[in-house]
Amino acid sequence: xxxxxxxxxxxxxxxxPAFDLMWIAxxxxxxxxxxxxxxxxxxxxxxxxxxxxxxxxxxxxxxxLACPRCHLEVPRDLVELPxxxxxxxGSPSSGKSYYxxxxxxxxxxxxxxxxxxxxxxxxxxxxxxxxxxxxxxxLNSDHSGLVALPKTELDGDLYASVEMExxxxxxxxxxxxxxxxxxxxxxxxxRIPQNGRxxxxxxxxxxxxxxxxxxxxxPGTKHLAVxxxxxxxxxxxxxxxxxxxxxxxxxxPQVNSQARSTRQDQILTEAARRIxxxxxxxxxxxxxxxxxxxxxxxxxxxxxxxxxxxxxxxxMKRGTDGVVRLDVEQIxxxxxxxxxxxxxxxxxxxxxxxxxxxxxxFIPCSALGCSPTKREDGMLAxxxxxIRPSWAEVPMLYAIHRSINGLIASTDxxxxxxxxxxxxxx
Numbered sequence: 347x348x349x350x351x352x353x354x355x356x357x358x359x360x361x362x363p364a365f366d367l368m369w370i371a372x373x374x375x376x377x378x379x380x381x382x383x384x385x386x387x388x389x390x391x392x393x394x395x396x397x398x399x400x401x402x403x404x405x406x407x408x409x410x411l412a413c414p415r416c417h418l419e420v421p422r423d424l425v426e427l428p429x430x431x432x433x434x435x436g437s438p439s440s441g442k443s444y445y446x447x448x449x450x451x452x453x454x455x456x457x458x459x460x461x462x463x464x465x466x467x468x469x470x471x472x473x474x475x476x477x478x479x480x481x482x483x484x485l486n487s488d489h490s491g492l493v494a495l496p497k498t499e500l501d502g503d504l505y506a507s508v509e510m511e512x513x514x515x516x517x518x519x520x521x522x523x524x525x526x527x528x529x530x531x532x533x534x535x536x537r538i539p540q541n542g543r544x545x546x547x548x549x550x551x552x553x554x555x556x557x558x559x560x561x562x563x564x565p566g567t568k569h570l571a572v573x574x575x576x577x578x579x580x581x582x583x584x585x586x587x588x589x590x591x592x593x594x595x596x597x598x599p600q601v602n603s604q605a606r607s608t609r610q611d612q613i614l615t616e617a618a619r620r621i622x623x624x625x626x627x628x629x630x631x632x633x634x635x636x637x638x639x640x641x642x643x644x645x646x647x648x649x650x651x652x653x654x655x656x657x658x659x660x661x662m663k664r665g666t667d668g669v670v671r672l673d674v675e676q677i678x679x680x681x682x683x684x685x686x687x688x689x690x691x692x693x694x695x696x697x698x699x700x701x702x703x704x705x706x707x708f709i710p711c712s713a714l715g716c717s718p719t720k721r722e723d724g725m726l727a728x729x730x731x732x733i734r735p736s737w738a739e740v741p742m743l744y745a746i747h748r749s750i751n752g753l754i755a756s757t758d759x760x761x762x763x764x765x766x767x768x769x770x771x772x
Contacts, residue, residue, distance in 0.1 A: 353425055355413040356546045357506065357518040359572050364425055368412045373404035381417040381509050388412045416508045416518060421469040423525050423544045430545040430749050431521075432742075433570050435617055436579030437610045438552030441642045441713060443495050445579055446549055447479040448713035448738035450522075456739050460662060460670040461754055462532035468523035468544050475503060475549075476522050482730075483714075489731030492721055498551040517564045521546040526746075526753065533669050534752045543750055555613045570617055571624035574749035576703070577638045577741055578617075580688075580695055582647045584608040587691045591650065598646040598717040599726060614698040636748045637703035639695070640741045641684060644712040651687055656710060656737040663757060671755040672747050677740070681707040709744065711737040 354361045368388040379385040391400030391408075400408045411420050423429075436442045457463040467473045482493050498504065503520070510516045527542045528535045535541070548569050555567060570576065582588040583600040586607040593601075621633060648654055660680070661673045685708045689696045699706045715734030718726040747754040 350425060350428075353420065354429065354431075354572065355416060355418070355420060356424065356429075356431070356521045356523065356569075357418040358413060358416040358508075359568050360413065360415040362414060366414045367420065367425065368414050368417065369400040369402070369408045370410040370412050370419060371402035371404070372406040372408045372410075373402055376402060376404060379417055383507070383509070385417070388414075388417045416510065416516075418506055418508065418518065418520075419469075421472070421523050421544070423468040423523070423542075427525065427542040427544045428750075430543065431569055431573040432545055432547050432575050432577065432745055432749070433567075433573040434547060434549060434577045434579060435555050435567070435570070435613060436552055437555070437581070437584065437608045437613050439497075439606070439608070440552060440579045440581040440584065440610065442552065442579045443479060443498055443549060444483075444713040445640060445642050445711070445738065446522075446547065447476060447483055447495070448711075448735040449742045450476055450524075450547075451480050451484050452735055452739035453742055456743070457526065458529070462529040462535075463753060464525075464527045464529060466525050466527075468525040472520055473522050473524075483728075483733055484730070486730040489729060492719055492727035492729055494718075494721075494725055494727040498549055504549060519548055519550065519569065521548050521569070523547075528753070533667075533755060537752070543753065545746070545750075552613070555616055557612065557616050567617070567620060568624065570621050573635070575636045575638060575745040576617075576633075577640050577745060578614060578699070579640045579642050580610055580692075581608075581642055582650075582688075582692065583643050584610060585692050585695075588647055588650070591691060592647065595649045599720050600643065600646050600718065611694040611698040614695070614702050618698075618702040632701065633703045634705065635703065636705045636707065636745065637699055638741050638745055639688075639699055639706065639708045641688065641708055641710040642713060644710045644736060645715055646712075646717065650691070651684070656712075656740075658737070658740075661740060669755050671757045672743055674744070674747065674756045676757075677709065677744060678707060681709065684708040684710055707744065709737070709741045711735075711740060713738050 350364050352361055353364050369391050371387040371389060376387040379387050393401045395407055402408050413420050434442055434446060454465050457465045479495055505517050505519055507515050507517055523546045525542060525544050550567055584607060589601045661676050662670055663673050664670045713735055714728055715736045716732040718728045721727050747756055
């Protein structure tokens with residue numbers, strides 16, 4: 347396999363030479379790792395087979411690799427291909443898991459159909475949770491019942507406990523990881539020498555972003571410092587002013603007077619504080635990386651903009667050369683218009699975003715495209731047959747475009763055909 351010079355661990359974010367990677371023993375008797383309780387032993391090999399796989403101390407052939415610092419498994423794609431980290435943050439119950447599930451489900455088809463990119467699991471076992479979510483919402487053959495995704499917990503299978511040093515156990519996140527490859531019809535297929543990229547996504551519980559939630563033994567949001575793009579899932583239905591404005595206009599249970607209000611601006615402020623500390627930034631310094639405010643649940647708050655749907659044709663244009671391009675100019679113009687709406691009803695969100703980053707865009711979307719129903723147990727749920735995601739993939743497409751050169755073609759200011767001063771008419 348082709349080895350990169352250095353690798354960043356997706357769990358502890360330590361950067362180290364690729365040849366320092368450890369191997370994970372395969373023999374069942376070697377289940378005595380020093381850091382991962384009950385885990386197979388991590389070791390530095392001395393013998394390899396003809397395919398470059400190592401032999402463990404019992405002579406078994408191994409194929410899995412691990413970080414030399416935290417000993418958690420590192421997908422081999424991260425060793426062979428360039429890697430990009432994306433962070434998704436938001437308040438509790440803002441719909442992060444629903445948004446992430448819909449975005450990933452739509453990306454699997456949109457990237458292949460329109461941008462000549464394959465989109466595959468880099469580590470299927472690590473992505474098992476998102477597979478279950480996709481199965482619940484989009485691959486569910488039973489359309490007669492109501493379903494809901496479980497709340498993302500502060501621990502569980504999205505985290506791993508590691509004894510980093512004797513007597514000190516640290517909880518580290520398990521990201522979702524995906525591999526993108528250029529298909530032969532991609533316009534840059536012959537120009538990009540390493541035909542592939544890996545990106546990792548983190549789905550932290552909203553409570554992890556609250557003040558004082560991050561500690562030395564639970565650094566679950568350290569990925570914010572190494573990510574190339576930051577996505578803040580903002581839920582207008584959790585804002586009391588929005589719900590007051592929508593009273594009588596929407597039957598969605600998320601906007602009734604009994605719904606919970608949340609200070610979502612505190613999430614951005616706390617994220618900015620942690621990033622400045624981790625990256626050694628001055629207190630007043632703004633981040634230069636793109637901050638994408640994903641204004642979710644559009645179907646619930648769309649009466650605020652007199653617009654009932656979002657069309658992909660507004661932001662994806664096929665040129666005369668046959669190449670589909672992401673219309674970045676139109677996205678930014680629409681962002682300016684949605685920013686004004688958020689500024690009117692939730693000004694503290696715009697202020698917190700602008701204080702956070704020099705490069706902010708507001709992109710609306712709906713992960714479900716329909717209103718949920720309150721079940722007898724009080725939990726909100728949805729009928730899988732009613733789900734119609736809208737623009738769920740657009741924030742992620744924009745993040746990929748801004749973070750990884752050459753994968754997604756885009757229009758520039760000169761080439762854009764966006765007419766731009768008003769929201770597109772339906």
